[in-house]
Every structure is written in C-alpha cells, then in structure tokens.
Amino acid sequence: MSGEQVGFWVVALAILGAGRQVVTSRNLVHTVLWLAVTLANTAVAFVMLEATFLAAVQVLLYTGGVLTLMLFGVMLTTRDTGFVDVRSPLHRGFAGGVLAAAVMALVSASILRTPLPEARVTAPTTEALGASFLTEHVLAFEALSLLLLSAVIGAVVIARRRDAGDPREERGPAIRPRAPRAAGGAVRLGAPEAE
Amino acid sequence: MGLTGYLLLAAALFSLGVFGVVTRRNAIGVLASVELMANAVNLNLVAFSRHHAGPTGQVFALFSIALTVAEVVVGLALVLLLFRAKGDVRIELASELKD
Amino acid sequence: MPFLESHLLGVIVAAPFLAALALLFVSPTRPGAIRAISLVGALVSLAGSVHVALGYDLARGGLQRAERYPLVPSLGIDLSLAVDGWSVSLLLLTGVIIVTGVLASWTLTDRPRDFFVLLLVLVAGVFGVFVCQDLFVFFLFYEIAVLPMYLLIGIWGSRGKVPAAGPFAFVWRRFDVGGREYAAMKLTLMLLVGSAAILVVILALYSAAGGSTFDLQALARARFPRELQLWAFPLLWLGFGSLAGVFPFHTWSPDGHAAAPTAVSMLHAGVLMKLGAFGVIRVGMLLLPEGASYWAPTVGGVAVINVLYGAICALTQRDLKYVIAYSSVSHMGVVMLGAATLTVDGWNGAIYQMFAHGMMTGLFFALVGLVYDRAHTRWVPSMGGFARQMPWVASFFVLAGLSSLGLPGLAGFVAEFLVFLGAWQSQHYVWALAGVLGAWVTAVYVLRVGRDIFFGEGPRSDEIHHLTDARRSEWGALWVLGACLVVFGSYPRLILDFIHVATLEYLPRAAGAASALLEASR
C-alpha cells in the first residue's frame, strides 16, 4: 500500500466519519462544526488531487465564510432550545436510510460498471485555471458574479426586518397564514368568487 | 489512488447528504446536509479533472462552490424568515406547499 | 440594415416580447406610454411581416429567410425560423390583428400595463408558431401563445349567464358556469389536455426519427412507420383541434370568447384558433401523410358537423358574443374541411379561410366590443335601432357579416369557394353541400342578429342610452380590418399566390400518400 493510498483512506475515513456526525448530531452547533471538519478534509483530498487553488478556496470560502455564517444562523434561531434539534421519528430515519442506501447502491454500481481511466493526466496549473476563467468561461464567470450579487440583494430583501411601523411585524408573523387558497386552477374552479 | 476510489467516496458522501436532507428536522441541519451533497459533487468534478483532461473540471468546481455560497446565503435568509414567521425553524412548519 | 434584414424573423417574434419587457419598466399609472409602447411593438411586427411578404420570392418558393439559433444542440433543438408561403400570409394576419387589437383596447383602464404585457407575450408566441421550423420550439411557442389567455380572461373578462339545466345540472352547483374564471379555466384546461396529446406525439415522432432532431423538414423526410402514423395523427388532430374548436372540443369557445375582453377575443378567434388548424396541417398532415389520408374522411366528416352545427347553434343565441363565438366554430369547420380534402384548392381555401376568417372575426369582435362598451349589455333582444346612433359600427357589422356569409368581393367568399371546390374535387360531395348550406344558415343568423341590433325601432330596453359611434382609435381598427376584407376579397392573389406556392410544394406529400392508400385498397 503506497503512502498515497494510505493518505486517501485516512482522508476518506475522516470525511465520511465527520459527514455521519453532520447528519446525525443532535446539537446544531456540533453539526456545523462537524461540517467544517468534513469540508476541511475535502480540501485535503483536493490537495491530493493536485488542485491546490481549489483547496485554498474551499478552506477560505467554506470553512471560513459559509460556516461562520451558518453558526450565526444557528445562534440566532435555536438559542432558546439550546441548539438542540428535534429527534426525527424512527420510521423517517429508517426510510431515509433505505433511500440513502439505494442511492449509494445505484451510484456505486454505475461507477463500478463503467470503465474509467485510472491513469492521471497532468494537473492543470492555477495559471491555466485563471486563463480559462477569463477566456473560455468568461460569460459564465460574469453571470456568476451577477448571481452572487443578486443572491446578496435577495438575501437582504428576504431577511430584512419590516419597518417598525408595519403592524404585521408587531404581531410577529411576517407571512400571515393565508386563507386556504387554490394552488392549482382545478381547485379554484370549485370555489367561485362572488361577484 | 485511482478515479474509482474518489468517485465512490463522493457517492458515499452524497448518500449521507441525502439521508440528512430527508431526516433532519431543523432547517439549518437540512442546509448542512445539502452542503455535504454539494461537496460530494465538487469532489467528483475535481477527481474527473485530474483523471480526464484540462482545467474545465476545476473551473466547474469553482463555479459550483460559488453557487453553493449563494445558495447558503439565500437559504439562511429563508431560515431567518421562517424563524421570524413561526418562531421556530422546524422544517415541517413550512408546509405551505399543501394548498 | 443588414442585421435587421438577416434576422428579420427573429425581430418579428422578438418585438412584442421586447415591448412587453419594456412595459415592465413603465409606471402602471401612465397608460399613454403603455399604449404607445404596445402599439410600437405591434407595428414593428406588422411592418416586419409586410416586409417579409414583399421580399418573398414567389418564383423560388419554399422556405426563405432561414435563421437558426442553437438552443439545445445535444438534443437537436434549435430556434430555427423560416417562412414559406403559408407563414407569410399568416404573419400578415397576425400583424394586422395585433395592431388593431391594441387599437381596439385603447380605452382599457383596468390595469392596462399587465393587460398589454400579456397580450404582447401571447402574440409573440403566435408569431413564433407561424415562423418556427423546429417542432419542439413550435410546441413551446404554442404554449406561450395559449397560456396568457387564462389570465387575460380571468382578470379582464366579463360574464354571461347560463342557467342550470340538463342532465348535468348538478355541475352548476359546483361551478360558476358562465363566469369569467370558469371560462378561463375551462379554456385553459381543455387546451392543456390537447397539449398533452400533442406532446406525446411530438416525443414519439422525435424518437422514431432517430432522436437527433426536431427539425420539421428533417422530420417530414423521415417516413414514419404506418402504425405510428395511424395512432399519432388522430392524437394530433384532437390535440391541436381542441384549439381549432373541433367538435366536440369546441365548448370552451363560446364561453371563452364571450367572457374575454375585446382585444383578447379578437386575437383568440382571429389568430389563436388558427394555430390549432395550422398545427393540424403543418405537423399532422405534413409529417404524417399516411395517417392524414387514412383519417381524412373522419376529419372532414367532423368538420361538416362543425360547419352546420356551429351555424345552427348560432341561430338561436341571444347573447351577441355567443353568436359570434359559434360562428367561429362554424367557420373553423370550413378550415378543417378544406384541409381534409387533400386537394390544392382545398388547402389553398383552408389557409385562406384562416386569413379571411381572422380578419372578419377580428372585425366582428371589435364591433361587439364597441357595442358592449356603449350598451353595457350583450343581450340582443334588448337592443335595436342602434344604427341611428352608431351608423359606422352598423356598416362595418354588415360588412363583416357579409364576409362571413361568403359574399363575393369579400375575403370570406374566396376561401369558402376554394374549399367547396376542393371538396367537390375530392368527391366528397356531401361536404360541399354541407358547406354551402352552412353558408346559407350563416346568412340567416348574421343578417338577423344585425337587424335585431342595428335596424328596426329603437332600443327595446330602457337602460340603453348614450350610444356613440366609434371613436378615433377604434375607428382606425375598424377601417383597417374592413379595408383588408374588401381588398383581399376582390384581389385575393395578393395573399393567395403565397399560399399557392407553399401548397403546391407540400400537398404532393399528403396527396401522394392518399393515392398510395387508394392503390392499396384496390
């Protein structure tokens, strides 16, 4: 077993172990922290795949940015319950397990049945990456920046507190539970509006 | 280590994510599970890029990461909104899809 | 402008879209700007259509001005546009109808911006269907054209009253039969069910042709197996036919047209119903010639029912819009009848009937809208003697009526005559007889309803007063449509030559299959 293979197994075990904690941990703060472990280990896997730039981005963006954000989220919303998630009913967990197993089975079966090139090619340099960004994929790049911008704006708009004067805000719910309404037309047909 | 190993690793990670998405009760938990799935996809992309050809795979992975970031941002905003509306973030509270 | 010249079809389709987009940035409180932008969008399309017609090389024929924008190359889906003779005529029709439709809704005050946005999106879809050469995109445009109708009728519609009776009276307790939401829903549901059938066939054709292209020309060369053709054609016929008002799927039409606001009725009866018939011919008969010739007698027989049944039903309607709606059902029957003859004259007549009926029914609905606007009722027995206050409206009503009953010199006659000629040539004598009889019944109800509204003694209801004649913008719409009826009726070759070129090219496929079928049966 070469050193590289050993490294792979270690990283794989770390990723999967941490991932298991992410989906099962009761404490949400723990969940987020385990997620950080998973992502960091993925960054290690990236390094092993000689994608160093990506690994850096992964660590900076994910572990640095996103997880902090998620921690904020957890702190803000589950403060009262002690960061503890409600337990799922057993049948739900069982069904989820079956589904996950099925996904795993199908995907791995597909992978194993497909003849894959095992030999490595030269890893692209960061320079090549940058060049590719600004030439071949420049349109997608720009579109992405627009998307990020709109996501930020959208997030602000969605999460923004209503003005204090808004009476709806005083009562709490910003989205009032509306009267049962037709989602599709067929139902609406049955409830004639009085004219 | 060959491509197959990485792909299987990613598949396993993805399956974990699926499990989390359908079982977690807390919206942030669901979000974290989605991150796992996205991460699995990125792993795949990078692995393919290494064993196949050229920078395209990595480029896509980068795009994917950026997209995920955007998704997290919006997702968290929604979670906040949900919290403000219902006082809790259990995801079954958001059952407006039922008529 | 070379760009404009080489992307003209794209521009025609895009202009209403862009106008709709521009409207989104206009304040809803500025109706003047909204109208102006809509009119500009419509006029650009019309001007483009006229330019396409003038530039179409009749001697060369075939598809011209091909434009291709790849959409999903891996599935063989392209936004590929081109015109043949049929498209040229229908483009012109659509252009005229949307311009006059915008003019006719000039005075709309209820949420004009949303109204015009939907109207323009709808018409962009219609333009798209007529110039599109890719089956998938064809379907896409078809849906774009059909769906805004739901909102347009549901929001801006008016209601008629249909008292509960008959074996299904229990339904009335559940639905608001005759209401605008009911009408909108019914129309949308029926058309969507039709769309589902169409989609099934489209996918079947795609995979049967090798799963690499949706191109109409390529599919037409594909020679589908006979079994496929035999089951696929009736599905297409009924799917598209639900929009063309084929019996018994016509029942959305009276309610839908009656509930719809003026411009929407104009577009719907004037152009949208043609999409259905166009689909049957363009997709059904050209791609599935064997299926078409096998089913032609059925199609024609049902069309005969449409012609007579629609006309006879129109005879006793008391609601003005219902009269015109049933007349549309009847006249669309003439289109299907012409298509089913599988003869040159029949097809020429069918396409020309689309054109002529579009103009005529557009005029009709514009007038009905005017009358309704002034009298605030659509109940014919309460009207009478309106010609005193609205002489021009009366004159144009008679003109439209004369065209619908097939008076020579007006566009309707040419179409009907050709269709009857085709029917006689195809030796379906009963079809021709029924068609001629239908034209007579049309004369009976059209003249009677005209008399009941406009002639004789004054309004029979005391609630009707302050009638006024057409105003400026409405005036423009009436004159344009009226002039079209007269001009294209007295010199039909202006349009018919285009149609003829395309028919000559396409018909041999279908007719070849027909004669092969005849051989086989001997």
Place this chain on the structure above:
Amino acid sequence: MSPLYTALLCTFLPLAAALVLVLVSPLRRAGLAAGLFSVATALIAFGGAVTLLLERWSGAATPVRETVRWLPHAGLGGGAHARAVIELGVQIDGISATMLVVVTAVAACVQIFSLGYMAGEPKPDFGRYFTWQSLFLFSMNSLVVAPNLLQLFLGWELVGLVSYLLIGYWWSKPSAARAAMKAFWMTKLADMGLILALLVLFVDTGSFDWTVTTSAAGAVTLLLFFAVMGKSAQFPLHVWLPDAMEGPTPVSALLHAATMVAAGVFLVVRAFPLFEQAPTTGLVMAYVGAFTALFAAVIAVVQTDIKKVLAYSTCSQLGYMVAALGAGSQVGGFFHLTTHACFKALLFLAAGSIIHGVHSNELSHMGGLWSRMRVTSVAFLVGALALAGVPGLAGFFSKDLILEHVLERGLWAPLGALLVAAFLTAFYMGRVTLVALFGRPSAHAEHAHEGGVSLLAPLVVLAVPAAGVGWLGAKLSGLYAAPVHFHLSPVGMVATGLALAGLGLAYWMFGAPQGGGRLRAAFAPIGRLARSGAVNARFAWGYGVLGGVSSIFAWFDRYVIDGLMNGLGYATLALGARLRGLQTGRAQDYVYVLVAAMLGVGAYGAFWSR
C-alpha cells in the same frame, strides 16, 4: 376608345363613384351633389354602352373577350384540369352590349327620377341612396359583361347585396328591415344552386365557361335553374319579391322590375349553350315559368296596392321569359327581357310619380289622376298597354314570339297557362289604369299634382322605347343569333284577342259601366288566399322549423356536450379531493419522492433498458 376600355369604363366608373361616395363623407352628406355625381357617372356609363351597341349595330365589330387570372389553381391529375384557370374579365358581344344599354339606360332614368322622388330625404340618407345606386350599376354591369359563369355569379351576389341594402333603405321601419333580410335569405338560398352548379361544371370540365360541352349538363342546368328561380322570383321562391316593394319605388323600378330580377333570365340567356345540352331542364323551366306566369297574374288581379300589382306582374312576366327559354327560344326570352325592362321600368316610375303625388300606395286612394297628372298618366297608360300586349307596342312583339315558340315545341299546358296569363295581364292592367287614372277621385287624390321635371323627364324618355322597341326585334336578335323577323302568327292573334278581351272586361267591370259584381265576388276567395299568403306561410313555417331545430341544437350543445365537459371537470375534482390525502405539504417528503423517482429512472436507464 377600344370596346374593351369602353366596357371597363361602363363597369368601373360607377364603382369609382360608389367608392368616392363611401370614402368622401362631405360629398355624401351634401345630398344633391352626391346625387348629381352619381347621375353623371351613370350617364357616362350609358353613353359608353350605347357606343358599344352601335358598333355591334353597324355589324363591324367582332366579340371582345379579355380575361385575367383571379385565383391560382392547379388541378391534380392531367386532362382538362392541367390547363384550368380561374379568371375574370370582360366579354362584349351582342347579348352583353344590348343588356348593358338596357341596364344603364334604365339606371340613368331611375337615378334622375330619384333626384326628385327622394328629394325630401335627409341629406346623408340621400347620399347613401345614391352610393348604393352606383354600387348597383357596377354590380349589374359586371354581371352583364361577365365572360364566364364565375364572374356572373360574383355580380349576381353583389346585386343581391345591393338589393338587400336598397330594400332596407328605410331600415328603421321594421317591415323594411325584415323585407330586406327576407329577400336576401331567399335569393341566397337559391344561390346555393348556382354555386353548386359552378362546382359541378368546374370539376367536370375545368372551366367556368358556358360554351363547354359537359356530361353533367343536366345537373348543372337544373342547379342553375334553381338559382334562377330565386333571383327571377319563380314559384315557389317568388315570395320575397312582393315584400321587396318596401324599398323606395325607383328601386323597385330598377332592381325589382327591370334589371336585377331579370338577371336570372339573363343567366339562362348567357348559359344557353349549356341549357341546350339538357332538354329535360328546358321542360321543367317551361312548366315552372308558365305556372308562375299564370299564378302571379291571378294574384295580381286582386292586389290593392299599386306596387304589389306591378310586383306580381313582374313575377308573371319573368315566368313568360323563363317559359320561353325553356321552350328553347333564346331570342324570345331575351327580347321579352328587353321590352319588359322598358315598359315595366316606365310603369314603376309612373307609379312612383303617382305615389309621390298621392302619398299613398293604395289604389283606393287614387282615381281621377288623368286630369291632374297628365304626363304621368299618359306614360302609365303607354306602359300598361305595352304590358297588356296591345298591337304595335313593345310587349306585343315579344309575347307573340314566345307563344309561337311554345306552340312550336308542342308544350300545350304551358301554352294554355300563358294564354290565360296574357288575358289576365290585360285585365289587371286595365283595372289598375281605370281605377287609378279614370276612377272617382278619392280624398287623397284631390290634391294630387305632378312632380318636378326630374320626375317627368325619365317617364317621357322611357315611354319611347316602351312603345317602339318592339319594332327593332329583328335587328336586336341579329346581334347574337339569326335575325327573327316579326310576323303575326295565329297564336299571336289569339293572344292579342285575349288581351283585348281582358281590357274590355276590365272596362266593363271598372270603367264607366261598373258591371260584373258577381264576377268580383268570384275573385274574392282568390283575394283572401293571396292576402293570407299561403306560400309565405309555408316559408314562415320553414323558418320556424329552422329556429326550433336550432334551439334544440343550442340546448344540446350547452347542456349535453358542454355539460359533459363540465361533468368531466367535476369528476376530476372529486378524484383530486381523494388523492389529496397523499399530499403532506412537507418539502422533505417531496424531496424523498423526487429522489426515489430519479433513482427509478436512473436504474431503468442504466440497467434494464439495454
């Protein structure tokens, strides 16, 4: 100017006039100016028509025929259809030149007459009236110069349209609006025959020409004759004609006496080569025509409205023409058409002048007009005597020709009917003349007086041909057939005798002696029958049936077909309510199903589909 351009001028100048009047509102609303404009174009058209006729008259001109393609057409298969074209154009020969002169002359007279007769109308209506008049002239001329049956049909429908518009001229009067509609319905019903005939002819021969030889001549001609029955008011499709008298009297003179109703006869004259191929149709025509001649004459006897008398008389005379054509006499039919146009237009215009003076249509409101309206009375008298068949006047010659031909063909029953009709014609015309002109003046007639010069000049002008056109028979028939020289035949003498007897009887009953009270009583039941409108009632009944059928259909559509659709929607909803239990509304459950479904599809695609 070449004959072609002259003919085009005759046809399109009135169209241009009509268009100008439609589009230039100020001119139309100016009233008299519109009228003068229209009259001027009509006179120019008349001048053109006369030149055309004179060219034929001198014998130098050959027939002119020019056509243009109207519709593209390409028949499948070879044979006649490969070369088939659908075209319109102009054909000038003896028949069309004569007819053009008749039409334009009568039209010009009528328009001039209308200037005075309609002077009391509001100005815009006056303009509208002349717009329709110009449109009529265009339509009729395009029918007359038609080179084939298709164009004849186009003109045919257009004159029907103008007839509708002009009958309904006083549209605010419910009876006028109804009469206009009825006339259109009836003629349109008959026109179905014409359009079907066109289809049969074209599919059989690849042409709309009347000169072709066709194997389907029987069907074609019968269908054509059905159309003729409608347009030329043959029994039983004649019911619209008396109602059409709701229109202004000059309109009745032009459309419903002289020209438009004669279009049916003109059609047969034109398509005579086709009719010659179908002897059976000829027989049918002879019988129908003769019966109509008799039937309408009987009804005319008891009418009390002067216009109704003339209307039924028109029916009757058209019956004569149809019978003549059925008996195989193209010349007889067409010649009678020509003479009838002259004297019937004269009679109607004179009647119009009388109505203008008396302000009533009723015969009982007239009387003693001879002394008060001398010019009109003389004109009326000339027309009446010409119609009655008094020797030397126009009607005498043409009627004689017809009877001779019917006798020649051995059609005894039609001959008898026509002879009786000749007697009755003289009788009812005598009655009208005696009552209106020489009877005891009623209160209405006390103040009767002549109208202006525009009313009288057309009467004088028309009286000349009404009296004398008969003498031109040989020359006129020579324009398109072997010249027919007049000679008094035995049957003609019988007819003349009968006509004189009819006049005598009329004098005995309605003139100075005032005899025949018992005879009058004998006529009473006919009068009742005529007024009850038995035939009319049949059509009213038919209309009722149509309405009933329509009600049933409409109900069926609304409540069964549409009800079915509604029921379907209802059922779907009910089903939807059941299925709703499956919906939890939880996003996670949806994800679960989604992933499972994707797995299913993926598994199918990956493992089983190969």
